[in-house]
Amino acid sequence: MKRIFCLYTGGTIGCTDSPNGLTPQQGILIKPIDELAQLHIPSVKIEYSEYPVALDSSAMTPEHWRQIAQDIAERMDQFDGFIVLHGTDTMAWTGAALHWQLAHLAKPVILTGAQRPWVHNGSDGPANFQLALQAASSEQGGVQLAFGGLVLPAYCVKKLDADADTAYGAPNAPLAAPSNSHQPFTLHALNADRAILALKLYPGCETAIAAMINSQAWHGIVIESYGSGNLPQHPALITALAQQARGGTIIINCTQCIAGEVRQGLYAAGDIFNTLGAWPAGRRSVEAAGTWLYTHLGRQAPEVLRQQWQSVASL
Structure with missing residues (x-):
């Protein structure tokens, strides 16, 4: 039984x-x-x-x-x-x-x-x-x-x-x-105290989202970007993300679409994510990316984590 x-x-x-x-x-x-x-x-x-x-x-x-x-x-x-x-x-x-x-x-x-x-x-x-x-x-x-x-x-x-x-x-x-x-x-018990921010882009959001990003130091940021992984070329938003990245924040780029894949840099509008050192999510969702960060951050060196995420994103 x-x-x-x-x-x-x-x-x-x-x-x-x-x-x-x-x-x-x-x-x-x-x-x-x-x-x-x-x-x-x-x-x-x-x-x-x-x-x-x-x-x-x-x-x-x-x-x-x-x-x-x-x-x-x-x-x-x-x-x-x-x-x-x-x-x-x-x-x-x-x-x-x-x-x-x-x-x-x-x-x-x-x-x-x-x-x-x-x-x-x-x-x-x-x-x-x-x-x-x-x-x-x-x-x-x-x-x-x-x-x-x-x-x-x-x-x-x-x-x-x-x-x-x-x-x-x-x-x-x-x-x-x-x-x-x-x-x-x-x-692998997650760390609920990690500061993780999940954001969804929408037209006209740039200033408000930049302010949210600047509000504190984040351990991880998950961005639901447009289409294949594109970001508006807005100075305040890009500056805010760059400052977080320089401080060691991991940025993961997910698509807002229900199906399909992030192909970071396919368009010029997405190449800024490469400049920022963001990790493409492939076909993984914001739910998968956000909870992965809660579970994995701090367990390994950033480069090891990046390799582990690449394995997840390539499924």
């Missing part, structure tokens, strides 16, 4: 109605989850756990990502698979953060949630949980997201629809999943 650890962090799947709108609640999923598991996969034993406060995922922080990874790592030898019940707003961020922290993972860690509360008629929660339970009971190791009939690599996931049951996709996922190494499982 396989043992599955199920951790409820909050989110729509466990919400109930309140005067202020849907609110995550504790305790309401234990019975229906147990009943569903006994009906569909009776050979699986689930241990269910909840955090003291059920969070709307819009309130998730890097410290929560670190705690979730720690709680999974502490139980790695006791269970065959893991399910994390999570809100849909930031599930892609948490999935990427867990992917980087849970290194050489031979067991499945599956994130899932719902677009409508389990207690509502017509909820997608039961189907998503059943899919997650099947994935968590499999032999496929790694962090994945099970949602809307799809099981996707968590570090490539994007939320594409605010309403539909098929809310997630992985349009930039590699054709072949990275193979799990035979190295022993390792927890």
